[in-house]
Amino acid sequence: MTPLLSVQGLTRMYGAHVGCRDVSFDLHPGEVMGIVGESGSGKSTLLNCMAGHMAPDAGAVVFDTRTGPRDTVTMSEPERRMLGRTDWAFVHQHARDGLRMGVSAGGNVGERLMAVGARNYGQIRDTAVDWLDRVEIDAARVDDRPSTFSGGMQQRLQIARNLVTGPRLVFMDEPTGGLDVSVQARLLDLLRGLVRDMGLSAVIVTHDLAVVRLLADRLMVMKSGRVVEQGLTDQVLDDPQHGYTQLLVSSVLQV
Amino acid sequence: MSDYNFAYLDEQTKRMIRRALLKALAVPGYQVPFASREMPMPYGWGTGGVQVSAAVLTPADRFKVIDQGADDTTNAVSIRRFFERTAGVATTTRTAEASVIQTRHRIPEEALTDGQILVYQVPIPEPLRFLEPRETETRRMHALEDYGLMHVKLYEDISRHGHIATAYAYPVKVEGRYVMDPSPIPKFDNPKMSDSAAIQLFGAGREQRIYALPPYTQVVSLDFEDHPFEASKADHPCGLCGAEDSYLDEVITDDAGGRMFVCSDTDFCETRRAAGHAGAMNTGKDAA
Numbered sequence: 227m228t229p230l231l232s233v234q235g236l237t238r239m240y241g242a243h244v245g246c247r248d249v250s251f252d253l254h255p256g257e258v259m260g261i262v263g264e265s266g267s268g269k270s271t272l273l274n275c276m277a278g279h280m281a282p283d284a285g286a287v288v289f290d291t292r293t294g295p296r297d298t299v300t301m302s303e304p305e306r307r308m309l310g311r312t313d314w315a316f317v318h319q320h321a322r323d324g325l326r327m328g329v330s331a332g333g334n335v336g337e338r339l340m341a342v343g344a345r346n347y348g349q350i351r352d353t354a355v356d357w358l359d360r361v362e363i364d365a366a367r368v369d370d371r372p373s374t375f376s377g378g379m380q381q382r383l384q385i386a387r388n389l390v391t392g393p394r395l396v397f398m399d400e401p402t403g404g405l406d407v408s409v410q411a412r413l414l415d416l417l418r419g420l421v422r423d424m425g426l427s428a429v430i431v432t433h434d435l436a437v438v439r440l441l442a443d444r445l446m447v448m449k450s451g452r453v454v455e456q457g458l459t460d461q462v463l464d465d466p467q468h469g470y471t472q473l474l475v476s477s478v479l480q481v
Numbered sequence: 482m483s484d485y486n487f488a489y490l491d492e493q494t495k496r497m498i499r500r501a502l503l504k505a506l507a508v509p510g511y512q513v514p515f516a517s518r519e520m521p522m523p524y525g526w527g528t529g530g531v532q533v534s535a536a537v538l539t540p541a542d543r544f545k546v547i548d549q550g551a552d553d554t555t556n557a558v559s560i561r562r563f564f565e566r567t568a569g570v571a572t573t574t575r576t577a578e579a580s581v582i583q584t585r586h587r588i589p590e591e592a593l594t595d596g597q598i599l600v601y602q603v604p605i606p607e608p609l610r611f612l613e614p615r616e617t618e619t620r621r622m623h624a625l626e627d628y629g630l631m632h633v634k635l636y637e638d639i640s641r642h643g644h645i646a647t648a649y650a651y652p653v654k655v656e657g658r659y660v661m662d663p664s665p666i667p668k669f670d671n672p673k674m675s676d677s678a679a680i681q682l683f684g685a686g687r688e689q690r691i692y693a694l695p696p697y698t699q700v701v702s703l704d705f706e707d708h709p710f711e712a713s714k715a716d717h718p719c720g721l722c723g724a725e726d727s728y729l730d731e732v733i734t735d736d737a738g739g740r741m742f743v744c745s746d747t748d749f750c751e752t753r754r755a756a757g758h759a760g761a762m763n764t765g766k767d768a769a
Contacts, residue, residue, distance in 0.1 A: 303625065304625045304626075307625055307627060311629075326633070329633055329637060330637060330640055330641075332636070332640055333633045333636050333637050333640065336633065336636055337629055337630065337633050338629070340629040340632040340633060340636065341627065341628075341629025341630075342629070345632070345704075345705055345706050346705060346706045346707055347636065347639055347705040347706075347707050347708050348707050350636065351640070368640075369640050369641065
């Protein structure tokens with residue numbers, strides 16, 4: 227079976243400093259990959275390189291496009307942008323980075339549709355309302371600006387805006403960061419449901435081990451720009467082999 | 482005649498502007514950067530249009546300036562006198578007789594013909610400006626034809642007002658490629674841009690951009706399938722000449738709420754009155 231995403235030897239340096247070095251893995255359709263590690267371990271660099279927001283210094287990111295596997299690093303920018311608004315989605319840690327704060331919730335959800343050529347107002351609006359409903363936002367708020375939304379609602383709106391074009395691969399950068407625990411739990415519940423219903427593949431970067439335990443099938447542990455351990459989530463978390471992973475797992479506060 | 486070089490600007494500057502104009506004509510709708518000069522007038526009064534006019538004027542030209550359709554407003558009168566003094570060109574208020582027409586916020590009602598040049602004064606050339614604040618990003622969006630955001634603006638209009646409420650500076654797509662700001666002309670004038678026989682040049686002085694439409698260029702106003710573009714105007718005939726098909730200004734005539742609608746294009750209105758047309762409020766004397 228062709229992997230949906232195949233990362234090969236991805237390296238990104240910041241001058242003499244290592245962003246991430248020689249990262250390779252395969253992601254199969256319907257699979258959720260978690261990437262954990264401490265701050266500065268290169269998680270976000272890796273994610274940005276994979277999503278095409280940053281050019282890697284070496285390596286390949288081969289994505290199984292609708293016309294067959296292509297290396298997205300060497301792809302032309304218009305093609306990469308097209309991928310970015312059709313088959314890919316990117317959920318930012320801060321909803322403000324991923325939303326247009328001056329545009330209504332409906333406009334935010336509709337933007338990707340209009341970017342790929344939707345030109346029927348009624349249909350765009352119906353789709354937007356439908357998606358607000360799916361992420362548990364009251365349809366009556368379709369014309370409100372995201373700045374009037376709570377943090378959790380903004381994050382859900384960002385997810386709706388990203389998933390509206392039916393992407394196959396979602397990149398998430400700390401999707402639950404900055405939310406309180408009860409809101410986090412609802413968001414995770416929602417994400418888990420969406421991932422299962424839509425058969426999404428996802429790469430989730432986080433430092434919250436509970437998030438990966440709930441969402442991820444496989445787990446990759448990063449330290450100083452390198453992958454130190456990877457495997458099935460339960461396996462890595464319950465029987466950590468590498469010293470750093472052991473430290474990470476034992477550092478989780480017990481309530 | 483005067484101590485100025487012909488048409489105020491020096492020859493090297495005019496050459497630089499003409500180069501930008503040629504490039505703009507070759508890539509319709511694309512904003513060409515140019516080294517805008519300080520002009521003896523404030524930004525916002527048409528410094529871009531004046532520089533473009535100066536670059537295209539020849540001694541044989543006949544020059545007309547309109548401001549909101551009128552030939553007799555401060556802006557129009559002073560720019561016309563500026564070129565009378567610095568270029569010594571003939572001037573006119575008749576649309577049909579002019580070879581170069583500089584305009585602010587209107588396109589003349591009378592159809593333009595082969596060989597005429599229409600120069601627009603543009604305050605903000607970037608149609609995506611208030612949607613995406615980063616200039617680097619808007620340029621990339623133009624380059625990659627990434628115009629989804631433009632429709633988001635129209636979507637917002639409909640969701641807020643029930644219809645597309647943008648009434649001026651209504652975004653257009655040129656030859657199926659570049660989205661262009663038509664300068665703040667009323668959307669009533671948008672259809673006149675398409676397939677026009679005249680050359681249309683746009684100059685933005687403060688923003689240092691020039692763009693252009695060669696003759697017979699296809700210009701399409703953006704819209705939705707279920708909310709099509711509509712060239713709207715006040716639903717009245719002209720009070721002076723009775724014209725039903727021209728763009729109208731609403732003029733308050735007294736303190737008791739009295740008002741009248743008159744053609745914004747003064748030359749069009751005068752020509753019609755001279756031909757014997759009369760509107761409901763025409764008292765026989767020249768009311769304007």
